[in-house]
Amino acid sequence: MAYTPLFSEVLTKVGKLKTKKQKVEYLKQNNSDALRMVLKSSFDPKIVWQLPEGPVPFSPNEAPEGTEHTVLASEARKLYNFIQGGNNALTQNKREMMFVQMLEGLHESEAFMIVDAKDKILHKTYKGLSSAVVKEAFNWDENYMLIENTNAEYDQYAKRANV
Numbered sequence: 001m002a003y004t005p006l007f008s009e010v011l012t013k014v015g016k017l018k019t020k021k022q023k024v025e026y027l028k029q030n031n032s033d034a035l036r037m038v039l040k041s042s043f044d045p046k047i048v049w050q051l052p053e054g055p056v057p058f059s060p061n062e063a064p065e066g067t068e069h070t071v072l073a074s075e076a077r078k079l080y081n082f083i084q085g086g087n088n089a090l091t092q093n094k095r096e097m098m099f100v101q102m103l104e105g106l107h108e109s110e111a112f113m114i115v116d117a118k119d120k121i122l123h124k125t126y127k128g129l130s131s132a133v134v135k136e137a138f139n140w141d142e143n144y145m146l147i148e149n150t151n152a153e154y155d156q157y158a159k160r161a162n163v
Contacts, residue, residue, distance in 0.1 A: 006065065007035055007072045008109035011126040014133070023128055027137035034076035036138055041079060042117035043131045044144040048084040049118045050092070051099055056115050058100045060108040070105040072114060078102060082118070 010030045017023045061069045080086035103111040116125045
């Protein structure tokens, strides 16, 4: 089975690449629904997190990478619980408790990455990551929506009959 890098690894590598073209290509190579959700939640000003801004009181998971921790690639499906309009049935206390539990299950680097996404500062933590790079990599317009009629196809859903 091929190694799938953590999102924090992907964004760290993006920061080390020299040109915008290289950064865009690397994001395209690692494109997934989950990565797009995380990046959109950080860059799109219309997405409002229903969590307090700033540091989150949690105990980082110190398990080595690739061992006893969850990965953001699978946990991203729960992010709607923390976004305005996502799950209004949750009380604020329950929402914050769920967020802390999710962070404590993730690898430490991904936990801090999602906290930065919540505070909309991913571009400050991962140098070289910008709205222009993200928009070009995922073929998004100024509203962070997929540009229509561009024949853009997200690889993970290409040619799958069960979608």
